[in-house]
Amino acid sequence: NLERALMAAPKDAEGATAGLVTGLEMTQKALLQAFDSNGLKLVKPEAGEPFNPHLHQAMMEQPSDTVPGGAVIQTMQSGFELFGRTIRPAMVVVAAKGSGAKAANPYDAHPASDGQTFDGKA
Secondary structure (H helix, E strand, C coil), X not given: CHHHHHHHCCCCCCCHHHHHHHHHHHHHHHHXXXXXXXXXXXXXXXXXXXXXXXXXXXXXXXXXXXXXXXXXXXXXXXXXXXXXXXXXCEEEEEECCCCCCCCCCCCCCEECCCCCEXXXXX
């Protein structure tokens, strides 16, 4: 909830609002330090990391031009692990199979079953 509050906070906060945002940031930092010192680790995969079903929960799958298929596109909610055991999986968006900059265009020519070339664009 602290993370959600910080995401919703105005970026150009002034006065009392700026103080509130700073307080939320300091509280979140202290809480995460306390978690870390007691063995509770934050699981927040970056874009491009491979999907790990032991640490991540795929909430949706979508095509991507930037990351390969099966990799994390975005983290929707951070997860936690305690001494190597998943307490809460990170909720993530995963790139669909065939995604990435080098992904083949599905409308390019495909070989037919008889060895001839089939033109999918026609």
